[in-house]
Every structure is written in structure tokens, then in C-alpha cells.
Amino acid sequence: MSAYDEFARRMARINDLCCVLNLLTWDAGTQMPPGGAETRGQQAATISAIAFETFTDPKTLELIRAAEAEVAGEDPDSYRRRAVEQARQAYEITRRVPAEVVSQLKELRPVTESVWARARAGENFAAFAPYLERMVELNRRVADAMGYDEHPYDALLSRYEPGLTVSQLQVLFAELRAGLDPILARAKAAPSPRIDFLTERDYPEEAQRAFALEMVQKFGYDLNRGRLDPTVHPFEISFTRQDVRITTRYQRRWMPAAVFGAFHESGHALYEQGADPALTRSALTTDLLDFYAVAGVSYGLHESQSRLWENLVGRSRMFWENHYGRLREYFPEQLADVELEEFYRAINRVEPSFIRVEADEVTYNYHIMLRVEVEKRLIEGSLKVQDLPEFWREQMQSLLGITPPNDRLGPLQDIHWASGTIGSFPNYTLGNVMSAQFFEAACRQVPEMEEALARADYRPLLAWLTENIYRHARAFLPDELLRRSTGSPLNTGPYLRYLNRKYGELFPG
Amino acid sequence: MSAYDEFARRMARINDLCCVLNLLTWDAGTQMPPGGAETRGQQAATISAIAFETFTDPKTLELIRAAEAEVAGEDPDSYRRRAVEQARQAYEITRRVPAEVVSQLKELRPVTESVWARARAGENFAAFAPYLERMVELNRRVADAMGYDEHPYDALLSRYEPGLTVSQLQVLFAELRAGLDPILARAKAAPSPRIDFLTERDYPEEAQRAFALEMVQKFGYDLNRGRLDPTVHPFEISFTRQDVRITTRYQRRWMPAAVFGAFHESGHALYEQGADPALTRSALTTDLLDFYAVAGVSYGLHESQSRLWENLVGRSRMFWENHYGRLREYFPEQLADVELEEFYRAINRVEPSFIRVEADEVTYNYHIMLRVEVEKRLIEGSLKVQDLPEFWREQMQSLLGITPPNDRLGPLQDIHWASGTIGSFPNYTLGNVMSAQFFEAACRQVPEMEEALARADYRPLLAWLTENIYRHARAFLPDELLRRSTGSPLNTGPYLRYLNRKYGELFPG
Known part of the structure; x- marks a missing residue:
């Protein structure tokens, strides 16, 4: 051998x-x-x-x-x-990272998660604060042990997105705010679309599941190597490319949760199912820092694929022009009096809200900017845990113009910090930015792409993504993949062009 | 420490x-x-x-x-x-057992199982024969490495039932035949009960599942630490006493498969769920020879519990006097014209047949006697694999008076040998014998037992079994458990008394 x-x-x-x-x-x-x-x-x-x-x-x-x-x-x-x-x-x-710090983080995790769950339910940030302080301190020790050039937060960022730095994020977020603020202003000024047919009518789970499964199979999700189950917090997970499972959550009075949840997770799953078979059971399908079996190269790149299939494909006008008729066959009574245009506007409503995971495409990024600012300050020591709720309220007001009435709708909403994870939030916005960059390149490079999408044929898109991203699994870094497949490093141009086109039409202002 | x-x-x-x-x-x-x-x-x-x-x-x-x-x-x-x-x-x-033999057995197993599956489908014993020869040879090497006093088969028997020997089995089987032959003769002479309402009517799966789950929870199966799923070949399996799962198989035109399958597996599960919590994650809940997590001390003892709950409880007249009304609520149309007595006779029909897993309580043991004779002869070398089909036909004729028309209904029906398992078959009959021995002792020792069973209260029975068997997990050998709880070593008396009473009433002869 x-x-x-x-x-x-x-x-x-x-x-x-x-x-x-x-x-x-x-x-x-x-x-x-x-x-x-x-x-x-x-x-x-x-x-x-x-x-x-x-x-x-x-x-x-x-x-x-x-x-x-x-x-x-x-x-x-x-x-x-x-x-x-x-x-x-x-x-x-x-x-380099002391085993003692790793084991403390591991031991603290279940304890802190359960303290957090109780603190959230009781809207009691003070109960959570000492545990969060300990998590911040341990993360700071990890950062110091790993080493960094400019900022300790850089070390943590690189665990989830190799090469990402605070200074890069500052440029990125500045560009995004400049582009997003005008869209948000127009959205706020526009009349609210009707959503009564989603919130006030009953959508049986079985039909939600059947429709979602039918659609994700159209995307290319292979049920011979996958399955869809219900769960509380939706996720995708794989045990080699041969067995990649997705989950979603059903709400009888908010059908988009299950459908877009399944689209989102199927994007993650397509990435995993698309890895080169030669990389099965290899270092290139294993996160050796976190001992997690995964073909996706980074959190951000993985998220770019869930967002691409969920939003750029699944929330597009073209998609619903093709499939709204089918959705109506599953829900004939619920959607009897709902025009395609009304449905499309309902699932693309833009409105500032308190909860990140329920935010729309536009406001979502503001939630991330806030969290990244918090993480950076906590790690560098310029923000004390006890001052976090106040800082959160100020930032929400300044970013989105709303102030959460309690900490459950504020800094207690996410589990990440309770799990000891600091540095992973930027990847949700990186995913948004990259999703549009990849999508634009795919449409530019494959002349028949838009025509294929217009007739609900997702094979050319999946083929391009597989060829340029999925098959390589973790062999190339995000920056390498972006340059090789789109010709440029990470840039906000395509994402802002996409949002301006889509929401410019919805909110002409 | x-x-x-x-x-x-x-x-x-x-x-x-x-x-x-x-x-x-x-x-x-x-x-x-x-x-x-x-x-x-x-x-x-x-x-x-x-x-x-x-x-x-x-x-x-x-x-x-x-x-x-x-x-x-x-x-x-x-x-x-x-x-x-x-x-x-x-x-x-x-x-003692050479690593090389163990790894050959392991490697050969999936290959042989798939050769067997094809051979069975094609009724082609010759295709399977060379693989079976290899399995016999490897098992003989295991036996020789383990060592034995009288017979090489004893070494293999002891892997599944510590202490069991060929000479013990010979006495046991002689006693059983002497007791079973007259019952079988009377059963053959009796008129067949009607079973049309089971084979010709449609029983929806969901109702089968609901009824089975309702009953096994009455037995004491704890769904907080378990669940029931559909599968092809039903089994029970545990990951500590805290998570003990059962499976069953649904046939719309043979509802007893799912119901008695679930009863059977729940008996296994009660054993596992009943282990002393102090023995969780210990040597006494681990089969260290086969690296299998299990609280039951032997295959035979485990089977005694599945048989006890399936047959002595679940196929008893008393059980159906209590629960037939409930079954009819689940299947009002299917059972509208079926009296309790008719139902009871249908699920206790006795009739020689070719397939072991479909055999009734009485003829089942003959299937085991045949297999044990085959295993013993193969291991000692007095029967050649090529002569097995002929030997099988002769034995079936002499034991049950029927001759299988092909090898699929003969020596190709069970997966055990294809999996390399030789020596585990006796445990099904040992389970039958022990189930009655435990049940009789429980009824004798707990005065209120029969009255409790008569009002469908299974708690005293579960309590006795837990106290005397389940809680000890693998701490005591089967013989120790029998002597400590029933006062005698393994004996066929209670089992034959049980069968004579039950079938004496059904077939007065």
C-alpha cells in the first residue's frame, strides 16, 4: 500500500x-x-x-x-x-488549540443551551449572561491559540469561512448597506400585499409535503440517496453523498415555512449529493476541525447553494409562473381566489421584523450585520455581555427602525452563541452574495440557461453548479471556486443587481 | 479512579x-x-x-x-x-478464535446473503451450496478453536445459549415430540376453522398499527423510550434501555402478521426496557462476543419473552375476551360477522406448513428439530451440504407429513446459514419451553395474577418478569435465572401442560 x-x-x-x-x-x-x-x-x-x-x-x-x-x-x-x-x-x-479549551467548550455546550432555552422562554437575559461570558472567553482563547494578523475575530471567522477577515466584512457590509437602504425605503413606503390566504387558511401537512417533494425532485434532489422528514429546526445532513437527508417544519397556517424550508435544505443537499464519487470517505468530504462529514467547503458556500435554490430559483416570478398551477392543484380551495401575482407578492413581502430566521431577502442581511458587530465587539472586549441587550436595541433601531419589546425577540433568539459558536453568522450574508454571483455567471456562461429555467428545466443549472462547485467538494477554497467559475473574487455587484431588478419591479417607488 | x-x-x-x-x-x-x-x-x-x-x-x-x-x-x-x-x-x-476466521466470516457474509437471496428466488440450492459449505467449514473452525467436551456443535450452541449441549437438546426434543405428536394428530383430525375474514378482507395499515400500539402499551411498552416502525423483516433493537425500538410488517390481507409481530417484538422490548438502570453502558448489557448492545442474557431467554407476550398472553382466550371488542372498533366492517370464538380459533389454527416463520405454536417446534438435526450433522460432517435438500424432504415428511415442492419452501427459506450463523435455531424452541416455565411460576407465585390478567391488567406479570428476569440483564445465566425464579432447571412440563390445556380445549379429539 x-x-x-x-x-x-x-x-x-x-x-x-x-x-x-x-x-x-x-x-x-x-x-x-x-x-x-x-x-x-x-x-x-x-x-x-x-x-x-x-x-x-x-x-x-x-x-x-x-x-x-x-x-x-x-x-x-x-x-x-x-x-x-x-x-x-x-x-x-x-x-495549537489546547485540548482543555476544546473539552471545556464541549462540556459547556449542553448546559449553556439548556440555560439559554429557559432564559429565552422567560425573557431573562441576565440568567444567560454569565454563560455567554464564559463562551466568549473560551472563544477568545481559541482565537489566541489559532493566531491572527489583524483581529482576534479573524481567527474565528476562518473556522467557518477560510480566509475571511473583519476588514473584508467591513467593506462588504458598507457596499450592501449602500445598496439595500434605498430598496428597503421603497419597500416600507409601498402598500402591504395581502397574505390572508396564507395566514388564515388551513393547509394540510401531507399536501405541503407532497408539493415540496415534487419540486425539490425537479431541482434534482435524488430520493434514491435522500429523504425528507419533519423536524422542529430544519436542517440538511449527509452520511456520504449516497445518503443526504433533509428536514422541514410544517405549519398549517403558514405553508411557506415548509415549502421554502424544503427548497432551502434541498439546495444544501444538491451540493452534498453532487460531490465527486472519488471523494467519498476522504479528507475532502470531512470537516477535520469539527469532525463533521460534509462535502461543502465552507459555511458561506454551503449557504450560497441553499439560498440560490430557495430564493433565486424558488422565489422567482419565473418559478411560480411555471408551478403556481400545480400548487393550486394541491390546495384548490385555499388558493381559489388568489391570483399568481398576489401569491408572488405575498411570498416576497419585505418588512422589518425582529426574528432573523423569519426575515425576508432584503432585511435578512441587516440582522447579520448586527450580529457580526456584536461578535466582533465581544471578542475584542469593547462590548460587555451585560450591555448587549441595550446595544441590540440601539442597533435594531438604527438598522431597521424597530426596537424589540423584549430580549426573546432580541439577543436571545438564536442558539448559536449558546452552542459556543462565534464567527459563523457572516456566512448567511456571504451566502446571499455568492448565490447571486454564481447564478449570474451560470446564466452568462450557458446561453440556453434562461430558456431552460423558463420551461422549468433545472438540469442545465444543476449541471453548471455541479461542474463548477459541487463535484470539487472541499478541494478548493471559496475564493478559488469564485474566481475559477465566475472570473472574479467575492463581489456584491451581482447580488445588488439581482435585488434591484426583482424589488425594483415590485416596489417601483 | x-x-x-x-x-x-x-x-x-x-x-x-x-x-x-x-x-x-x-x-x-x-x-x-x-x-x-x-x-x-x-x-x-x-x-x-x-x-x-x-x-x-x-x-x-x-x-x-x-x-x-x-x-x-x-x-x-x-x-x-x-x-x-x-x-x-x-x-x-x-x-482463542483466530482473527483470520472471524474476518473471513465477516467478509463472506454479505456475499453469501446475496447469493442466498438469488438462489432462494430461483429455487436453486446448487448455487448456494458452495457458499454454505464454506460457512460450515468456518463455523467448524470456530468450534474447534473455542473447544468442547462432547460435540463440536456444543461450542457453537454455547455462543447463543451459554451451557447448552447436543445431549441436552436430544432429551428435550424427545420429550417434546412425545408431548406434541398427540396434539398435532388431534389438530389434523379436527375441522379447519374459518379464516376467510382474515385472508379475504382488507385491513388498512393505519388501524393495524394503532391497535397493535395500543395493546403493546397495555403490556407496558414505554413509548417515551421506544417507537414502532414498519419494516420487511420485523425485529427489536436497543441503544440502552432508554431507547428500545420495535418494528413490524403490515399485510392488508393478513392482519395477524402485524399485530402478533408487534406483540412478539414488544416482548423483546420489555426485556430490554426492564434492565436495571445501573447496568446501562456496562458489560452486562453488551454481548462482547458479537459486539451487540443487548440486555437479554441469551437468544433463548430473549425469545422466551417475545413468545410469552405474543403467545401465552396475546393468543390466549382471556386476552381476546378482553380486547376483541376493541379490535372490532378498529375494524367494524371486516369483523362484523365474526364471533369472538371464530376469531380465537382462526388465530390459533394448527396445520403443518413449509415455512417456519409462518408456523403455528404446535408445529413450529418441528421446524426447529429439523434444523438442529441438520446443523449438528453438517458440523460433525455426517451430512454433506449437497445432500441437504433430500434430507430436508425426508425429515419434513417424517416430522409433519408434508414434503416441500421446492427448496425455496425448504432449506433455502431462512437467512441464518447464509449469514454464517449456525447454532442459534434451538433457541426458538428453548424460548417456547422457557416462556411457559416462567409464566406458570409467575401465576403460581403471585396469587392475584390470573385475576389481574382476567381484567386486562398486565402490571403484576410485568412486575414479576422485571423482578426475576429483566432487571438482571446479562448478570445471571439462563439456568441460574430459571432455578432462582421457578425453582427448577429447564423442563418441558409447564410448556406441555400449557399446550395440552389450550389445544385440548380447541381439539378435544
Whole structure:
């Protein structure tokens, strides 16, 4: 067996362990009876510990070194070289971060999540504050251990989006605000569309599920290698490209939750299902820092695909021109008196609101800007946890012109910080920006694309995305993928052009 | 940390791995999309290899030795001593059986199972024969490596039922035949009951499921720590006592399949859910030879509990006197013209047939006697694989008076041998015999038992079984459990008394 093959064999074992961890998570979120929670946690901790021990074993470093020697002369873009390089980088970072900090973060997580859940229910930020302080402190220690050039937050950002920095984000957010503010102003001035047919009529779950499944299969989601289940907080998760599952949430009086939830998760799933089969069970389908089986290269890039299929495809006028008739067949009574135009306006309503996950395409980004500012300040120490609620209210007022009446609708709404995750929020907005950049490039490069989309044929789009993004899994960094496939680094142009075109038509101002 | 605690910590890790393996199996049998099969197999192989490596690591022997020293002076019946003893025994057996034989058995298994499935479909025993020969040869090597006093088959028997021997089985089967033959003769002479209302009417799945779930919850199956799913081949499986799942199979034109299938699996599940919480994640809830998470101490004892709840409770006249009315509420049209007595006779029909898993309570044991005779002869070399079909036909004729028209209805019907399992068949009949022995003791020892059963209160029965069997998990051997709880070793008296009473009334002869 060659040195590379031995290295690959160890990576395959680690990927198997990560896939198993993902299955434990999926099962816990969709199937497990409540009584199983405690021992499930112990099982996950054991598998996670074994993955960590296997990866940090000195033998792994030997295997990496031997593989490095073997692939040294090969094409720097080859999957083999990339696999070895990424394993080396992850090994170095894992070695740098003290095991004690990692285990404290892990132990604190379930405790903090349950304190947070109670604090949120009771609108009691003070109860959560000391735990959040501890999470911030541990994250700061991670940042210091990882090292950074300019800002400690940069180290944390790079865990979720390799290469991303605070200074990059500042430019990005400034451009976005300049472009978004006028759209938002026009939206606020426009009359509200009718949504009574969504909020006041009953949409049975089974029909919601059937319609959503029919649509995501049109996108290309392969049920031979996937399935759709109900859950509380929708997610996509994979155990190799051969088994990529999505979940959604059903609300009988807000059908868009399930339908757009399924579109969103199917975008994540198409990315995972589209990985090159040769990369199955490899370092390039494994997040070796978090021991998570995933083909997507970063949080932002992954999000770009969920947003692309959910919003650029699934909330487009073209999409509903093709499929509104079908939706009406599933809900003939509920939609009997609703014109296509009314439906399209209802699902594209723009309105400032308190909850990020319920925000529309335009206001969503403001929620992210706020959170990123909070994270940056907490990590650099210029904002104290105790002052967070006040800061939040001020920022919401200044960004969106509304002030949350309590902390449940404010800084207690997201689970991320309770889970010890700081630095992942920017990726939701990065996803928005990248989704339009990819979509514009695909339409430009494939002449028949728009015509295909106009007749509800999503194959050319999926083919372009698979060829340029999905098949490579984690082999190329986000910036490399953007440059190779769109010809430019990350830029806000396509996204703002997309929003201006779409909302310019809806709110001519 | 004490030596015992360190030992227990390692056992907890191994149990976690076994629970995870069980979850991979459950998911593959109930949820996994077809495309996931290959990588799922790789994931299971990895977890299984890690469990094996962890258990056979020389460090485990050190931990066992240190724990042995620590518990040496304790009560020989204490859980701590039993846990250490069993780990030691499993360690010795695992060390004795050559790793090469184990891995050949493992590798051959999926291949042979798929050859078997095709051979069965094509009624082509010759295609399966060379693979079966290899499985017999490998099992013979396992037997020789394990060692035995009288017969190589004894070594294999003891893997599934500790202490069971060929000579014991010969006595047992002779007693059973002497008792069963007259019952069977009377059954054959009796007129057939009507079953048209089961085979010719349509029973919707949802109602079958609802009725079955309602009943197994009456038995005491706890849905807070369990769930019921549809599958092709019903099974029960657990990931600690906190999460014990059952499955059943729905046939719209044979409702008893799902209902009695669920009763059967719920019996297994009650055993698992009833283990002492202190034994969670311990050697006493782990089969360390097969790396299987299970609280039941042996295949036979486990089967005694599924049979007890399925047959002694679930097929009893008393049960249906209590619940037939409820069944009719679920199926008012299908059962409108069916009297309780007719229903009771239909579900207790006795009739020789070719397929073991479809056999009734009386003829079932003949199917086992045949298989045990085959296994014994194959292992000792007195029957060649090529002569098996002929031997099968002769035996079926001599035991039940019928001859299968093809090998699909003959030696190709069961998956066991294709899976490399030789020696597990006796346990189905042992389960029958033990079920009646336990049930009779419970009724004798608890004066209010029959009265409770008569008013459909299953709590005293579950309490007796939990106290005497379930809570101990694998701490006591089957023979110990029988003697401690019933006052005698395994004996056929209660089972034959039970059958004579029940079928004496149905077929007075």
C-alpha cells in the first residue's frame, strides 16, 4: 500500500466516524424517543472522542508526512495534494488549540443551551449572561491559540469561512448597506400585499409535503440517496453523498415555512449529493476541525447553494409562473381566489421584523450585520455581555427602525452563541452574495440557461453548479471556486443587481 | 479512579460503540434510502473494527485483571463480579478464535446473503451450496478453536445459549415430540376453522398499527423510550434501555402478521426496557462476543419473552375476551360477522406448513428439530451440504407429513446459514419451553395474577418478569435465572401442560 493510500485509509475511518456522528444527530432530531437523549449524548461523545483520538494520534502526522512526500511533485490543484494539505492544516490548528479549551467548550455546550432555552422562554437575559461570558472567553482563547494578523475575530471567522477577515466584512457590509437602504425605503413606503390566504387558511401537512417533494425532485434532489422528514429546526445532513437527508417544519397556517424550508435544505443537499464519487470517505468530504462529514467547503458556500435554490430559483416570478398551477392543484380551495401575482407578492413581502430566521431577502442581511458587530465587539472586549441587550436595541433601531419589546425577540433568539459558536453568522450574508454571483455567471456562461429555467428545466443549472462547485467538494477554497467559475473574487455587484431588478419591479417607488 | 471504575469506563465505551452499531442497523432496516447501502456497510465495518480493537487491546486485559483483584472478595452474585467475569470469558474466547476466521466470516457474509437471496428466488440450492459449505467449514473452525467436551456443535450452541449441549437438546426434543405428536394428530383430525375474514378482507395499515400500539402499551411498552416502525423483516433493537425500538410488517390481507409481530417484538422490548438502570453502558448489557448492545442474557431467554407476550398472553382466550371488542372498533366492517370464538380459533389454527416463520405454536417446534438435526450433522460432517435438500424432504415428511415442492419452501427459506450463523435455531424452541416455565411460576407465585390478567391488567406479570428476569440483564445465566425464579432447571412440563390445556380445549379429539 502506498503512503498516500495509507493516509487515505485513515481519513476514510475518520470520515466514517463523522458520518456516524451525523446519523446520531439526524436520528436525535427526527426519530429518537425523548427518553433516549442522555445515552445518545454519551454515544455521540464516545464517537467524537474516538474521531479526535484517531486524528490527533502521532501516527496520523506520520501518515500525513509520508503522503506529503509522495504527492509533492503532483499538480497543486490535484485532489490528492489538496487532501493532504488540508489534513495537515487541520492537524496544525487542532494541535495549537489546547485540548482543555476544546473539552471545556464541549462540556459547556449542553448546559449553556439548556440555560439559554429557559432564559429565552422567560425573557431573562441576565440568567444567560454569565454563560455567554464564559463562551466568549473560551472563544477568545481559541482565537489566541489559532493566531491572527489583524483581529482576534479573524481567527474565528476562518473556522467557518477560510480566509475571511473583519476588514473584508467591513467593506462588504458598507457596499450592501449602500445598496439595500434605498430598496428597503421603497419597500416600507409601498402598500402591504395581502397574505390572508396564507395566514388564515388551513393547509394540510401531507399536501405541503407532497408539493415540496415534487419540486425539490425537479431541482434534482435524488430520493434514491435522500429523504425528507419533519423536524422542529430544519436542517440538511449527509452520511456520504449516497445518503443526504433533509428536514422541514410544517405549519398549517403558514405553508411557506415548509415549502421554502424544503427548497432551502434541498439546495444544501444538491451540493452534498453532487460531490465527486472519488471523494467519498476522504479528507475532502470531512470537516477535520469539527469532525463533521460534509462535502461543502465552507459555511458561506454551503449557504450560497441553499439560498440560490430557495430564493433565486424558488422565489422567482419565473418559478411560480411555471408551478403556481400545480400548487393550486394541491390546495384548490385555499388558493381559489388568489391570483399568481398576489401569491408572488405575498411570498416576497419585505418588512422589518425582529426574528432573523423569519426575515425576508432584503432585511435578512441587516440582522447579520448586527450580529457580526456584536461578535466582533465581544471578542475584542469593547462590548460587555451585560450591555448587549441595550446595544441590540440601539442597533435594531438604527438598522431597521424597530426596537424589540423584549430580549426573546432580541439577543436571545438564536442558539448559536449558546452552542459556543462565534464567527459563523457572516456566512448567511456571504451566502446571499455568492448565490447571486454564481447564478449570474451560470446564466452568462450557458446561453440556453434562461430558456431552460423558463420551461422549468433545472438540469442545465444543476449541471453548471455541479461542474463548477459541487463535484470539487472541499478541494478548493471559496475564493478559488469564485474566481475559477465566475472570473472574479467575492463581489456584491451581482447580488445588488439581482435585488434591484426583482424589488425594483415590485416596489417601483 | 478505582480499578473497577476504569474497567467500567472501557466497557461503557464498548457499549456505546455497540449501541451505535445497532442504530446503523435500525436505520438501514427502516429509514435509509437504497443508495446508502454501500457506505453504510463501510461505516458499520469501521465501528465494528474499533469495538474489536478496543476490546482485544492488551490494555483491556490489564483492566480486567486489576478489576478482578478489586472485586475478588465480593459476593459472587454481585453485578460487579459478574461484569468482570463475563468480560474475562469473552476476552478468552475472542483470543482463542483466530482473527483470520472471524474476518473471513465477516467478509463472506454479505456475499453469501446475496447469493442466498438469488438462489432462494430461483429455487436453486446448487448455487448456494458452495457458499454454505464454506460457512460450515468456518463455523467448524470456530468450534474447534473455542473447544468442547462432547460435540463440536456444543461450542457453537454455547455462543447463543451459554451451557447448552447436543445431549441436552436430544432429551428435550424427545420429550417434546412425545408431548406434541398427540396434539398435532388431534389438530389434523379436527375441522379447519374459518379464516376467510382474515385472508379475504382488507385491513388498512393505519388501524393495524394503532391497535397493535395500543395493546403493546397495555403490556407496558414505554413509548417515551421506544417507537414502532414498519419494516420487511420485523425485529427489536436497543441503544440502552432508554431507547428500545420495535418494528413490524403490515399485510392488508393478513392482519395477524402485524399485530402478533408487534406483540412478539414488544416482548423483546420489555426485556430490554426492564434492565436495571445501573447496568446501562456496562458489560452486562453488551454481548462482547458479537459486539451487540443487548440486555437479554441469551437468544433463548430473549425469545422466551417475545413468545410469552405474543403467545401465552396475546393468543390466549382471556386476552381476546378482553380486547376483541376493541379490535372490532378498529375494524367494524371486516369483523362484523365474526364471533369472538371464530376469531380465537382462526388465530390459533394448527396445520403443518413449509415455512417456519409462518408456523403455528404446535408445529413450529418441528421446524426447529429439523434444523438442529441438520446443523449438528453438517458440523460433525455426517451430512454433506449437497445432500441437504433430500434430507430436508425426508425429515419434513417424517416430522409433519408434508414434503416441500421446492427448496425455496425448504432449506433455502431462512437467512441464518447464509449469514454464517449456525447454532442459534434451538433457541426458538428453548424460548417456547422457557416462556411457559416462567409464566406458570409467575401465576403460581403471585396469587392475584390470573385475576389481574382476567381484567386486562398486565402490571403484576410485568412486575414479576422485571423482578426475576429483566432487571438482571446479562448478570445471571439462563439456568441460574430459571432455578432462582421457578425453582427448577429447564423442563418441558409447564410448556406441555400449557399446550395440552389450550389445544385440548380447541381439539378435544
